Amino acid sequence: MPISRRNFMILGAVTATAFAMPPFISLKAYAASLEQPAMSKVTLQVNGKPQTLEVDTRTTLLDALREHLHLTGTKKGCDHGQCGACTVIADGRRINSCLTLAVMHDGSEVTTIEGLGMPNKLHPMQAAFIKHDGYQCGYCTPGQICSAVAVLKEIRDGIPSHVSPSLTEPPKLIAAELQERMSGNICRCGAYSNIIEAITEVAEVPA
Template sequence: MGFPDGPDTTRRDFLKASAATAAATAVPLVTYAQDNDNATAPPPKATVSLTVNGKSQSLELDTRTTLLDALREHLHLTGTKKGCDQGQCGACTVLVGGRRINSCLSLAVMHEGDSITTIEGLGQPDKLHPMQAAFVKHDGYQCGYCTPGQICSAVAVLDEIKRGIPSHVTADLGTRPLLSAAELRERMSGNLCRCGGYSNIIDAIVEVGGKA
């Protein structure tokens, strides 16, 4: 149906013709979308073998599954939190081979054979890791949502300092202990605390670092 024209055309005629044209155009698009959906193959899967908190795990996963979702949804290790899901907040920080990563940015299939430590693997309520105990002592948390990532990152920070890895603000790696507020704030800058508990977090890290 075309658009009517001429001196006798009314606004109602024009709207009717516009609606009919739009509907006729949409039909093949809807049909194409339905056909395309029916033709879509199931997502590829892969078997991934990991060591998580000292325990061997074998998971069959959609190859698009992030390490974060594998931990939370498949292994039910929900201590690791999903915050921004874009690598900006650090709530999902875990240790892979002792190094901290944002698990939301890493696919599980990339970690075949890797050793992964989550907050549950660092310590349990009846046997806290020293960093966990220091966070409790210094009130290094409020709502607690960012705390697992903060603690995992803090443990890695002390290991990085021990191994002589500089940060952007390190003036002298020979300084011992390398635990100034500026140094630790820089190294922990990838972990956000929306409650603003930063000073207490620094105090907790300094205590543990000073005993190392």
């Protein structure tokens, strides 16, 4: 007796499901394992305040900040570490928070855009971005500002780059240097020249 197209599709789906299931595990046990993620307690110092979270061990630092601590200034852009919108400062270094797990930063000091400054008390970099129109849609701006603050610290600490690879001479505060160091932060609106102007103004003020 020939098999109808409908029965053939049903048989194929059942077979595929059987092969996809782990061996010797019942459907009920398999479903239960998916519903019970591994949890871990994480203690962070976020914007100067201690925070203790219990998170799924797969939770990124970005999601911990946004979903658990409701610090939504840090943006989720590409979620692949390619745009820089999620940049925060962890233990003095800028990182893409979408590429690192929260449990990897247990005990870390994390600064987000909210920790740099608020409308009633702006960080100099925030004020410079406003003055020089270093944004348009504003989505990338928190990451740009966090990155810019960290960039100036890198330059002052003498950390080399592709533009200034020498360890014997301090990096020069020039547009090419800033562009190279900020290249991981994408502005799809194209406000790059204004961003460089804002960073340059802050850089010229004695630390």
